[in-house]
Amino acid sequence: MEKGDGNEGASAFHMPEWMIQFADQKQEFNKRPTKIGRRSLSRSISQSSTDSYSSAASYTDSSDDETSPRDKQQKNSKGNSDFCVKNIKQAEFGRREIEIAEQEMPALMALRKRAQGEKPLAGAKIVGCTHITAQTAVLMETLGALGAQCRWAACNIYSTLNEVAAALAESGFPVFAWKGESEDDFWWCIDRCVNVEGWQPNMILDDGGDLTHWIYKKYPNMFKKIKGIVEESVTGVHRLYQLSKAGKLCVPAMNVNDSVTKQKFDNLYCCRESILDGLKRTTDMMFGGKQVVVCGYGEVGKGCCAALKAMGSIVYVTEIDPICALQACMDGFRLVKLNEVIRQVDIVITCTGNKNVVTREHLDRMKNSCIVCNMGHSNTEIDVASLRTPELTWERVRSQVDHVIWPDGKRIVLLAEGRLLNLSCSTVPTFVLSITATTQALALIELYNAPEGRYKQDVYLLPKKMDEYVASLHLPTFDAHLTELTDEQAKYLGLNKNGPFKPNYYRY
Amino acid sequence: MEKGDGNEGASAFHMPEWMIQFADQKQEFNKRPTKIGRRSLSRSISQSSTDSYSSAASYTDSSDDETSPRDKQQKNSKGNSDFCVKNIKQAEFGRREIEIAEQEMPALMALRKRAQGEKPLAGAKIVGCTHITAQTAVLMETLGALGAQCRWAACNIYSTLNEVAAALAESGFPVFAWKGESEDDFWWCIDRCVNVEGWQPNMILDDGGDLTHWIYKKYPNMFKKIKGIVEESVTGVHRLYQLSKAGKLCVPAMNVNDSVTKQKFDNLYCCRESILDGLKRTTDMMFGGKQVVVCGYGEVGKGCCAALKAMGSIVYVTEIDPICALQACMDGFRLVKLNEVIRQVDIVITCTGNKNVVTREHLDRMKNSCIVCNMGHSNTEIDVASLRTPELTWERVRSQVDHVIWPDGKRIVLLAEGRLLNLSCSTVPTFVLSITATTQALALIELYNAPEGRYKQDVYLLPKKMDEYVASLHLPTFDAHLTELTDEQAKYLGLNKNGPFKPNYYRY
Amino acid sequence: MEKGDGNEGASAFHMPEWMIQFADQKQEFNKRPTKIGRRSLSRSISQSSTDSYSSAASYTDSSDDETSPRDKQQKNSKGNSDFCVKNIKQAEFGRREIEIAEQEMPALMALRKRAQGEKPLAGAKIVGCTHITAQTAVLMETLGALGAQCRWAACNIYSTLNEVAAALAESGFPVFAWKGESEDDFWWCIDRCVNVEGWQPNMILDDGGDLTHWIYKKYPNMFKKIKGIVEESVTGVHRLYQLSKAGKLCVPAMNVNDSVTKQKFDNLYCCRESILDGLKRTTDMMFGGKQVVVCGYGEVGKGCCAALKAMGSIVYVTEIDPICALQACMDGFRLVKLNEVIRQVDIVITCTGNKNVVTREHLDRMKNSCIVCNMGHSNTEIDVASLRTPELTWERVRSQVDHVIWPDGKRIVLLAEGRLLNLSCSTVPTFVLSITATTQALALIELYNAPEGRYKQDVYLLPKKMDEYVASLHLPTFDAHLTELTDEQAKYLGLNKNGPFKPNYYRY
Amino acid sequence: MEKGDGNEGASAFHMPEWMIQFADQKQEFNKRPTKIGRRSLSRSISQSSTDSYSSAASYTDSSDDETSPRDKQQKNSKGNSDFCVKNIKQAEFGRREIEIAEQEMPALMALRKRAQGEKPLAGAKIVGCTHITAQTAVLMETLGALGAQCRWAACNIYSTLNEVAAALAESGFPVFAWKGESEDDFWWCIDRCVNVEGWQPNMILDDGGDLTHWIYKKYPNMFKKIKGIVEESVTGVHRLYQLSKAGKLCVPAMNVNDSVTKQKFDNLYCCRESILDGLKRTTDMMFGGKQVVVCGYGEVGKGCCAALKAMGSIVYVTEIDPICALQACMDGFRLVKLNEVIRQVDIVITCTGNKNVVTREHLDRMKNSCIVCNMGHSNTEIDVASLRTPELTWERVRSQVDHVIWPDGKRIVLLAEGRLLNLSCSTVPTFVLSITATTQALALIELYNAPEGRYKQDVYLLPKKMDEYVASLHLPTFDAHLTELTDEQAKYLGLNKNGPFKPNYYRY
Secondary structure, eight states: OOOTTTOOOGGSSOOHHHHHHHHHHTTTTTTTTTTTTTTOOHHHHHTTTTTGGOOOGGGGHHHHHTSSSGGGOOOOOOSSSOBBBBBGGGGGHHHHHHHHHHHHHHHOOOOOOHHHHOOOTTTTTEEEOOOOOOOHHHHHHHHHHHHHHEEEEEESSSOOHHHHHHHHTTTTTEEEETTTTTTHHHHHHHHHHOOBBBBBHHHHHHSSHHHHHHHHHOGGGGTTOOEEOOOOOOHHHHHHHHHHHOOOOOOOOEOOTOHHHHHIIIIIHHHHHHHHHHHHHHOOOOOOOOOEEEEESSSSHHHHHHHHHHHEEEEEEEEESSHHHHEEEETTTTEEHHHTTTTTTSSEEEEOOOSSSSSSSHHSSSSSEEEEESSSTTTTTOOGGGGOOOOOOEEEEEEEEEEEEEETTOEEEEEESSSSSHHSSSOOHHHHHHHHHHHHHHHHHHHHOOOOTTSSSSSSEOOOOHHHHHHHHHGGGGTOOOOOHHHHHHEEEEEEEEOOOOTTTOOO | OBBOOOOOOGSSSSSHHHHHHHHHTTTTTTTTOOOOOOGGHHHHHHHTTTTOGGGGGGGGOTTOSOOGGGGOOOOOOTTOOOOOOOOOGGGGHHHHHHHHHHHHHHHHHHHHHSSSSSTTOOOEEEEEEEESHHHHHHHHHHHHHTTOOOEEEESSSSSOOOHHHHHHHHHTTTTOOTTTOHHHHHHHHHHHOBBTTTBBOSSSEEEHHHHHHHHHHOGGGGGGOOOEEEEEEEHHHHHHHHHHTTOOOOOEEEEEEHHHHHIIIIIIIHHHHHHHHHHHHHHHOOOOOOOEEEEEOSSSHHHHHHHHHHHHHHEEOOOOSSHHHHHHHTOOEEEEEHHHHHOOOOOOEEEOOSSSSBHHHHHSSSSSTTTEOSSSSSTTSBBBGOSSSSSSSSEEEEEEOOOOOOOOSSSEEGGGGGSSSHHHHHHOHHHHHOOOOOOOHHHHHHHHHHOOSSSSEEEOOOHHHHHHHHHHGGGGGGGOOOOOOEEEEEEEOOOOOOOOSSSOOOOO | OOOOHHHHHHHHSSOOHHHHHHHHHHHTTTTOOOOOGGOOOOOHHHHOOGGOGGGGGGOOOTTTSSSSSSOOOOTTSSSOOOBBBSOGGHHHHHHHHHHHHTOHHHHHHHHHHHHHHSTTTTTOEEEEOOOOOOOHHHHHHHHHHHTTTTEEEESSSSOOOHHHHHHHHHHHOOOOOOOOHHHHHHHHHOOOOOOEEEOSSEEESSSSHHHHHHHHHOOOOGGGGEEEEEEEHHHHHHHHHHHHTOOOOOSOEOOOOOOOHHHIIIIIIIIHHHHHHHHHHOOOOOOTTTTTEEEEEEEEHHHHHHHHHHHHHHHEESSSHHHHHHHHHHOOEEOOOOHHTTOOSSSSEOOSSSSBBBOHHHHSSSSSEEEEOOOSSSSTTHHHHHOTTTSEEEEEEETTTEEEEEETSSEEEGGGGGGGHHHHHSSSOOOHHHHHHHHHHHHHHHHOHHHHHOOOOSSSEEOOOHHHHHHHHHHHGGTOOOOOHHHHHHHHHHEEEEEEOTTOOOOO | OTTTOOOOOOSSSSOOOHTTTHHHHHHTTOOTTTOOOOOGOOHHHHTTOOOOOOOOGGGGOOOTOOGGGGGOOOOOOOOOOBBSSOGGGHHHHHHHHHHHHHTTTTHHHHHHHHTSOOTTTTEEEEEEEEOOHHHHHHHHHHHTTTTOOEEEEEESSSOHHHHHHHHHHHHOOOOEEEEEOOHHHHHOOOOOOHTTTOOSSEEEEEEESHHHHHHHHHOOOGGGGOOOEEOSSSSHHHHHHHHHTTTTTOSSEEOOTHHHHHIIIIIIIIHHHHHHHHHHHHOOOOOOOOOOEOOOOOOHHHHEEEEEEEETTTEEEOOSHHHHHHHHHHTTTTTOOOHTTTTTTTTEEEESSSSBBBOHHHHHHHHTTTEEEEEEESSTTBOGGGGOSSSSSEEEEEETTEEOOOOOOOOOEEGGGGSSSHHHHHHHOOHHHHHHHHHHHHHHHHHHOOOOTTOOSSEOOOOOOHHHHHHHGGGGGGOOOOOOOOOOHHHHHHHOTTTTSTTTTTOO
């Protein structure tokens, strides 16, 4: 039961089936990067699906080097060999990418500057497991500038930018990651970060929960010295709530996935742009006059609907939640059941986080040339498996674009095989990644410096004040000028002049 | 400190000064209806400021009747005299208004229907203190249909629709209210609701906290039988949190002001329309090309900005909260300090809930013909008092419109003397009032029927499931069709098919 | 057949039946002001339907003076008696209104200033017949400042602001007009303007064509000295084309109704705002989520659709013209036949200029509480006559709002009895009137000063350069800064640096 | 001087300098495709800049074949050798592309169907010179189905899709075109179309005027049998007006570039989408909160502004034309001079058709990372030449993206070297090309079938009725249902039930 202006604890949230299925999914690990949540896209990943636009074209090509990095002996220019990357000689190219990223991540650069005197992470020993990209490198070097020691592995076997990893190794970071790891490599890299003589981590930065999982399994005693876990993915956060519910979480953990700033940018604002981008890059279609049904009116759905409406599409919405449904109505969208419009729409977009939202039956009823794509959480929303039957012909017409052809000649245009359209067919702006990285840095600082007792063995949201701080660090990008409360106003409102400015239940 | 996905209790919210000042403000009680929150507008109030459009014109006029209702002996057609209204003979006119309102409040009518068999409020004795309007009458008669006995007083000395009060009295409701009560009348009416021989309330429905305050002060023992308080105003809710913090709250209370549906409709959606309406009715201005600064980017500010942008105005935003500020940026508004644009804007709109947002200094610098108005919480946002100095001339050019004239001839157009524009110069659609009334009804049902122990002596938000239920009752208005989860989907998401569908921290 | 980049002459435009019917309509002259086109609304007219907001409330009331102005002997303070108004003593009140209007008509004031040295209308003797309002007064006094002598009558028997007429008479303008003229008065006033000893007009400014008609009929020889006619109404313009086609037009005429600036402001931009205003003031309805059908997607329809879509309505469009229909599609509106949606919509708006667009059959099929209104050219679009049958009950619920009730209880909400909603239920901003008045002034200057032979006995559009000039005079209102072509750029584009900047067929 | 409701002829339009310069530009012919107007983009061109998404990837690759097509002996399967293409064996691949295009060009397919009985082009001998793409092929085969004989050359040396040319040759069309022609090849191909024994063209379809120019120069006598020219490009149309002005145009010509449907789709609707697409594909930037200045508020500028505003950018506009400037104001954009905002904006977009709109001085003052691009008519708008100075470093970071680096490290991001962004970095939807092609087909039919005397030796716009017909043929794509006038309504409006529905000066 809800109490006051507060909310129930983590334990009240039901355990969804897909989390229970998680172990099974791990078996598919090496097949494709399905576990990458939308929220942790690195520039490199999206580049992987958009090669021709990637500056990676200028990178040194080492694809012909077949030797496993684990079998190589490499040293950086200072003679240090505590790392394992594809090719240390690519460091210079990676450094240039990092420098470009620095220009677009002013918040982290500001953090470096503000922390020049004090070192809020002095003594921190952070072990990290994230995508390894130029943006991550800016984060790592910021953590270093704030006083921390870092060791790092990749959270995805495909997403590492080898040149960036090389640049980090060159400047002394123990990095263990390369593009195209095997599953064995994956765990070996993580282990090399954690299992070091004479060095024991006291902070964890995780993306997906694999690092946390490994320490739980192999080095549970390490948690005695660990002050906290910062986790940014949907998947990892759910695993933490699961641990907490089971009473097995033995350190405080910070769920940075659900911070206000991150949510709004990852979902509403980012998807408002990437739905258009993803559709254009794959199909070159015209939006004006098109009939579209968007399944789900959460933040992602809201972003998709707003963008398509603005471009002249006629948008229908389906929802299961009456509150979101009422919002859709007031925002000017007809709320329908999918069946009501399935015969007439030109585009079907799923944003529900649910499974089998678009079924074979729906697909059978769509009109010729209907485009079907997914902007939701995982690849379960469209029942793509149901299309892999003998009577249907698949025709790959472009990268990420399949025509599925019915016996009568009807074609459905399926994008990214039902996987995330914006992950597969568009890019994530550095600005969004900057917000994520800043949030992570602040969460690490908070957990590391929190006085004894402030955090218990539970999962916490980022304190609102820090969420506000992340936002404030990004305002200069827009040449935006914040107003300060006068003393009299602060007193009138009962607020501290430096925030937090809102009660926790505020919805923005 | 925030914990898990939840939020801290009421106690963590700082006590704003304006609440402390509340007692002082009460002295101004009879001067003007300043205590009316935006959220509790009745149609009649807004009509009072828009007489010419009011259907009230067709009402029977009893303004020449100078006798105080307290001095009259009136009986309804069944001989009942347990009420005190202006003129029982106006009942027929009031009944017609109620019938019209019934057509526009399908949710309450649906509640009546669904509860035909069971009477979820059987045995409930509800004492209420709200604006007395046709919409309130539909609520009261719904509560009656659900099994409750009701006694009612007005929460505002001006807002009672005499004809509606008469209609309620005629159909047997003990109503004690008329338009133009004195302060003494005000408390007398409340007392007549509460202090009845052989009848003791077990539920309170309050709007502003005066009824609750009276019982606390005069009949504290009554709380032994009272199962709960439902409060809908900002002011009343804060008083309850104050009591709770002080450990003096002796029954469970439901804060219905902060339910999702109510907030979005009262603030975002309603203000999106009423800002345009209020400005047009008062000034007949053209929006296209006008430069506007909106102070505050909460729900109200968001609504104002969206509407004006859509009408072709160029909108600037001021904010103190960096998160809201970043939202303004992403939504396409220049974030400025008021001083940066004050010389160039054509319109200044305050939506902060703060005080002295627009100061005399700002007013001095505005350009000729600048329009200044307030959409925020109270009449403190614009420092109107600072304009009442000898060198400035005030000229009333229309109802609710003053020209304040500087010695050099510059004119500022001040609307509603800085009070709420949408309260004073536009109307609140019945649809919004329907959502509020339905929320109140469901909160009463919940508190009355909750098993022992579900609610303690604290302030609660409406359970999300009921919030969702309110929304679902209003979907038919839009011919909106909700999708139902399949069993498989519900299991996958770990949700009950009937909701609630979101974690409590979900922001919509 | 179209030729080159140009267009065919007036003769190619088919003569619509409603013009032929014009003579018949004149019989209804005194019944209601049906001949007022949207394009010639004065503030006073709209005020007449919105009395409570009108500053007219402060006017002196002379309604009890039953003497006809024609029977009175009045002199202004200088002893002049060459005028006929209601009451010369109201001059002071009218002067104040004129002064306020001057502030909002910067373009005309700028014209006065620029023409201080030269008097481009020196020697001009202008006879005018327009609505007589504060804005007209600013126009007349501007013409005077430019050197012209003027005599003026009202083009509508209801629309004269008596105080303004008095103020004009007081400052020496021979004005013949009052509110509530009989038809005989109407023609008498016109005659008094034209038929003067020792004074013969050489320019005509007409609104509706009645003045022109009178001179044609009574004083055809006058045309020998007349240099041209400026006409601003749809009706008057069509009469001129009719004359031209019949070879009877004996002086050049300027059609200012179809100038770009005037069209866009009168139709697109003005209606974008007045549709919302008109609906709110009459019904207090909420726009969000409402289903609306807009009949006609010309400029007026485009404005209505854009506004309602922006407020969250779901908008359907009907069209007969495939080009406008395709525009509606690309702008995001479902193009339907009225029958397809008539059962489901909450609002029906006509903007076609056509007749019987909404028939009794449609009205029979509408759902309960459907709102029906007209934004189009005349009152023919909705077949209101078909509703005046015995089985239907009419209930006037507010000014301009009727409920038409079917035997089964269904109610249709009919606004303004099918007349123009924005004429009847909202106001026209002074800014729009300023554009119209400036266009008229420039057209008079152009025709008066044109060298022999530039204009023949035909109907002309305002030269594009003057249309551009009108626009440029209004830019300062928005603090808008125009860019000037460099010599090199002008040469490159083959344009004069001062315009005109576009070929005549340019569509804006 | 303007007359009536019409427009002046072509002769009144000043000869722009850039047309006079045309001869000089021809010298650059082989360097880059600068003469390609926005209006004649083929899918293949845009594909050339977006290779990875191009279905061309599946095409047969004949790039290793260095033999000039002119030196090859090729026959199609029927033994016909009257063509010259790269490789006749690619026909099958081209046919598949044509079939896909057919699905997206329903209007042409409908024309084929409707003309099955009659052959409106029976006897027509059309010589064409356009981009040779799948869409053109659908047009050519439609002309064939309507009875015409066609011979075709390419209007651009780069844009020919070899596979499509092969497919056309295979099905019997004499096509002379390949990708990568030399200038000599270019004229040789044109000559092969025209100079044929026993076949003389009687219709010309031109795109750019080169074919027309060639016939004028080499075979002037041919014009005796030619019934007309259809020209679709800005450049070609201006050349025709030049000829007309000089009295040298010896057949009727149809300017299809300025038809309503084509203009709105090519400019407003297409650019509304392609500005977003072009910016995203090149820079992956986020639009929200960005400050943008758009130079020029014609149709292209209107489209760009609307799209960016909708995505949350803050948009400033510059204009030289006060009418367009006033529109920008009313649409909610600050109208500025470029200098006022050049230091603060994140993006500069030119849409003027003018030259040196963005000068080196502007570029010097832009802030770091400012993006500069051109959506206007040609590559003259940004003074790119001024950036090719020794102190500035150019760095190609992606295809179509250059960083120009100032000595102090400031970088400007220049897109497409100042050429058209939407030509270079996005695609043109088939739907837009369908409108163009249908317009061309109807213009050919009209000119070919016009009775003697309807058209003289002048340049004509497409008759409005045909423009309306093009629109009506595209409505089924949107499942849009047009309303038909009743007889009574048509009579009332004085219109034919089948159109045209508007006077020629109507602006849409």
